[in-house]
Amino acid sequence: KHIFGAEAIRRLSIVCIAIVVVGLLLSVVSPMILGKALELALPLRAAITFLIVLPLAFLLGIPFPSCIQLLAEDHKDQYIPWMYGVNGSMSVLGSVIAVVLSMLIGFTLTYVVGLFFYLGVALVSSRCRRKSTLALWRSQSTNPLPLCEKWYCPAGASKAGARSVG
Secondary structure, rough: OOOOOOOHHHHHHHHHHHHHHHHHHHHHHHHHHHHHHOOOOHHHHHHHHHHHHHHHHHHOOHHHHHHHHHHHOOOOOOHHHHHHHHHOOOHHHHHHHHHHHHHHHHHHHHHHHHHHHHHHHHHHHHHHHHHHHHHHHHHHHOOOOOOOHHHHHHOOOOHHHHHHHH
């Protein structure tokens, strides 16, 4: 939560972009490293592979909890069980599609297709963030009263009375 910021939508955008960048970097760097590691003993190769995959694996674990946090912040707790169901379903469906795609277009292009999905999530979440920020700014600049009622209510006045004054 604190590594990439407390705001879930911002964290989602940043992490998805980081997934794409780290994923592309790994697709370039890992063949060279793993090619040289072929001469080493199996435990050492396993450790090197683990360390190569670790940063991407860490980043891939962040979007789902961020989406759960977005639902909780939006007071849409009733959709959280659905998110778990959709996540499980898409995990199964995604692995089947990945196998079929890799047979049709190869592993590298299938990997790139997966990265494009994360790029899409980054673009959508970035756009949602801009829209919500813009909506908040517009509501404050044209009609600040609903957001700041407590500052506009004189002592003893009701909130309904404060609305009619503005």
